Amino acid sequence: MPSEKIVLLGVNHKTTPVEVREKIALADGYEEPLVAMKNIDGLREYYLLSTCNRVELLLVTDSESNIEDDIIDFLFGEMVSQLDCRQYIYTLYDKEAVHHLFMVAASLDSMVVGEAQILGQLKEAYRHAAHLGCTGPLLNKLIHKAFSVAKRVRTETAIGSSAVSISYAAVQLAKKIFGNLADKSVLLIGAGEMAELAAEHLVGQGIGSVTVANRTLARAVDLAKRFKGKAVSIDELVLQLESVDIIISSTGATDIILHKDDVKSVMRARMNRPLFFIDIAVPRDLDPRLDEIANVYLYDIDDLSNVVEINKSERDKEAVKATRIVDEDTLKFERWFLGLAVTPTIQALRQKMDSIGQVELDRTLAKMPNMTDTEREKFNKMVAAITAKILHDPLMYLKSESCAGRDNSDLKITTVRELFGLTDGKDER
Amino acid sequence: MEEINYLLFQSVLGTTFIAAAAYLVFFVSQNKKVRKLARMILIVSGVLQTLYIGSRFILAGHTPITSQHEAVVFFAWATTWAYLSFRWRYTVKNFGTFVSIFIFCLLLISSFSSMEFTPLLPALQSLWLPIHAGVSIIAYGFLSLAFCGGLMYLLQERELKSKKFGYFFSRFPSLDSLDQLNNHCITAGFIFLTLGIVTGSVWARQAWGTYWHWDPKETWSLITWFLYLIQLHQRLTVGWRGKRAAVMAIVGFAAVVFTLWGVTYLLGGVHSYAK
Numbered sequence: 175m176p177s178e179k180i181v182l183l184g185v186n187h188k189t190t191p192v193e194v195r196e197k198i199a200l201a202d203g204y205e206e207p208l209v210a211m212k213n214i215d216g217l218r219e220y221y222l223l224s225t226c227n228r229v230e231l232l233l234v235t236d237s238e239s240n241i242e243d244d245i246i247d248f249l250f251g252e253m254v255s256q257l258d259c260r261q262y263i264y265t266l267y268d269k270e271a272v273h274h275l276f277m278v279a280a281s282l283d284s285m286v287v288g289e290a291q292i293l294g295q296l297k298e299a300y301r302h303a304a305h306l307g308c309t310g311p312l313l314n315k316l317i318h319k320a321f322s323v324a325k326r327v328r329t330e331t332a333i334g335s336s337a338v339s340i341s342y343a344a345v346q347l348a349k350k351i352f353g354n355l356a357d358k359s360v361l362l363i364g365a366g367e368m369a370e371l372a373a374e375h376l377v378g379q380g381i382g383s384v385t386v387a388n389r390t391l392a393r394a395v396d397l398a399k400r401f402k403g404k405a406v407s408i409d410e411l412v413l414q415l416e417s418v419d420i421i422i423s424s425t426g427a428t429d430i431i432l433h434k435d436d437v438k439s440v441m442r443a444r445m446n447r448p449l450f451f452i453d454i455a456v457p458r459d460l461d462p463r464l465d466e467i468a469n470v471y472l473y474d475i476d477d478l479s480n481v482v483e484i485n486k487s488e489r490d491k492e493a494v495k496a497t498r499i500v501d502e503d504t505l506k507f508e509r510w511f512l513g514l515a516v517t518p519t520i521q522a523l524r525q526k527m528d529s530i531g532q533v534e535l536d537r538t539l540a541k542m543p544n545m546t547d548t549e550r551e552k553f554n555k556m557v558a559a560i561t562a563k564i565l566h567d568p569l570m571y572l573k574s575e576s577c578a579g580r581d582n583s584d585l586k587i588t589t590v591r592e593l594f595g596l597t598d599g600k601d602e603r
Numbered sequence: 604m605e606e607i608n609y610l611l612f613q614s615v616l617g618t619t620f621i622a623a624a625a626y627l628v629f630f631v632s633q634n635k636k637v638r639k640l641a642r643m644i645l646i647v648s649g650v651l652q653t654l655y656i657g658s659r660f661i662l663a664g665h666t667p668i669t670s671q672h673e674a675v676v677f678f679a680w681a682t683t684w685a686y687l688s689f690r691w692r693y694t695v696k697n698f699g700t701f702v703s704i705f706i707f708c709l710l711l712i713s714s715f716s717s718m719e720f721t722p723l724l725p726a727l728q729s730l731w732l733p734i735h736a737g738v739s740i741i742a743y744g745f746l747s748l749a750f751c752g753g754l755m756y757l758l759q760e761r762e763l764k765s766k767k768f769g770y771f772f773s774r775f776p777s778l779d780s781l782d783q784l785n786n787h788c789i790t791a792g793f794i795f796l797t798l799g800i801v802t803g804s805v806w807a808r809q810a811w812g813t814y815w816h817w818d819p820k821e822t823w824s825l826i827t828w829f830l831y832l833i834q835l836h837q838r839l840t841v842g843w844r845g846k847r848a849a850v851m852a853i854v855g856f857a858a859v860v861f862t863l864w865g866v867t868y869l870l871g872g873v874h875s876y877a878k
Contacts, residue, residue, distance in 0.1 A: 235857070252710035254805025347763070349777060350759070350763065350772070350777050350778065351763065351776075351777060351778050351779065352777060352779045353776070353777035353778075353780045353783075354779070424623070431652075442841070442842075445841065445844070446842035446843065446844050446845060446847075447842065447844070448778065448779070448843070448845060465764065468845065468846055468847065469844070469845045471763055471764070473766065477766045
């Protein structure tokens with residue numbers, strides 16, 4: 175068995191309300207927390223992913239150590255009490271951790287299944303971690319595997335087309351209502367992955383301006399900067415409706431945030447210029463009765479899927495196919511992990527030492543027939559202790575893969591194999 | 604000469620039919636080459652209509668706008684050139700299909716009424732005839748474009764609201780462009796309509812001594828004029844646009860049609876040129 179374990183700790187949009195997620199989301203980039211984590215004992219490799227819908231840590235630790243509590247402290251700090259955060263955090267080990275990582279990378283764990291942005295975010299997170307030397311051979315392998323799983327899912331299933339086509343459909347509809355988008359403006363309520371994607375499409379089609387309203391203004395400012403737009407507080411929502419034309423709402427709110435009467439009162443000030451609402455939040459943010467107002471068009475996520483004629487069952491079918499791919503690749507990785515490259519070398523080394531010891535012991539004991547059982551036992555122990563002590567340094571050398579180290583285990587394996595004459599072993603790498 | 608005149612009308616009818624058919628083919632196939640061809644044919648039809656009206660002018664010796672047949676042909680001619688001038692300014696997707704079919708229907712209606720030349724009543728022998736009648740019918744041309752746009756708007760809006768996207772959705776233009784078309788055509792139509800009423804009033808003063816004497820046609824023109832005035836005013840002040848504007852364009856056009864035909868057949872009066 176490998177001497178290390180893979181641990182995945184995190185919160186996402188399914189387990190954690192947005193208020194908590196917002197508190198722990200890393201607003202100031204990756205570097206600070208990554209550097210800070212170097213001081214935690216027993217942590218061999220790690221990386222950190224933070225998006226608007228999830229914060230996840232992937233760790234490689236010594237198999238005996240129990241540092242999850244330290245990590246949770248680190249992650250939540252003083253913001254939320256230990257007891258509280260236990261109910262939000264999921265902790266997954268080894269196979270489950272790998273599976274989860276693959277699901278995330280393949281966008282099967284996203285709020286909008288199949289959206290492509292998560293892979294970019296994952297790559298970015300990995301780049302930061304690798305740059306700061308936080309990842310090692312195991313994580314490098316694992317995360318690259320996650321990238322290729324994501325790619326496989328994307329090419330072998332139609333899962334991606336639904337997310338992309340939903341924002342495509344939103345743009346199509348906007349064009350059917352407004353014609354020219356150049357003098358129109360879009361308001362993003364909430365800053366979800368999908369809203370970003372749709373906004374990106376609209377900007378690509380030459381939309382005039384972008385406004386972002388979010389509960390936490392800092393996040394709104396960040397996103398607005400990306401689209402060269404402006405950020406507003408969520409309290410100004412109704413006021414903003416007077417000047418925007420397209421509204422994409424994707425907050426995590428459980429209640430309706432815009433009611434029919436709010437919008438109706440605005441229409442007069444707008445001189446009845448059309449409003450196009452896109453509600454991609456689940457549960458919905460916008461009053462379904464908005465649609466009853468003249469010149470107001472409201473589409474929720476299912477309506478949008480109607481546009482591209484991808485119905486829910488078909489999306490689910492693709493998700494099942496994608497999950498099978500993830501399962502398959504998880505299994506493959508598991509097999510590789512158990513037979514980690516260094517393990518056969520270690521086994522071969524142990525075997526060789528043990529057999530030399532055993533042969534010599536047998537030969538010596540054969541010449542001393544009068545020994546008692548306890549004396550024999552002492553000899554046995556002595557030989558075992560000698561081989562163990564001789565093996566200690568080479569094994570440590572093989573296993574030493576510190577956080578800051580590059581993946582040079584190939585070199586180490588070759589050295590050890592040549593040094594000890596282990597030429598017959600099969601190399602699984 | 605009369606044979607040439609007759610042949611000209613038949614060729615107008617024929618080319619317009621082909622243009623409408625070509626536009627219909629374009630509507631189904633969305634083949635851009637077909638659209639170009641259809642537009643060319645419609646221009647040819649417009650030219651032939653002009654020639655036909657010209658030939659009637661020479662034959663009758665006065666502006667050919669006094670019989671039922673002539674008025675409707677003139678209506679079709681005004682619609683055709685209003686559309687072509689409009690088309691030259693900006694495009695509204697697949698609008699041509701609706702308009703060309705509409706023009707063909709007008710010409711078909713005109714072909715059922717008598718093509719005979721009627722001698723001009725003494726009261727109508729004036730330079731005001733071409734000005735007053737011409738301006739009024741050009742107004743009808745623009746207003747009929749607004750009517751076609753209004754129909755398309757209602758169809759497209761229904762698809763968008765019901766969220767079931769049928770055959771028309773991809774083929775129809777955006778709501779915004781149809782609403783703009785509505786605004787422009789009604790504005791242009793309203794200006795010509797106003798001119799038509801003013802010139803008619805001045806002419807009435809010269810011919811009968813009063814500016815206004817509540818002839819049924821005058822009354823209905825005024826009703827029509829007020830309908831469009833209300834729409835334009837409401838658009839400017841409280842933003843009557845979209846569906847409401849489309850409905851108003853259709854209601855207004857119903858009043859136009861009634862002024863043109865209903866009044867003549869049902870109410871009579873000095874404007875009743877058709878016998």
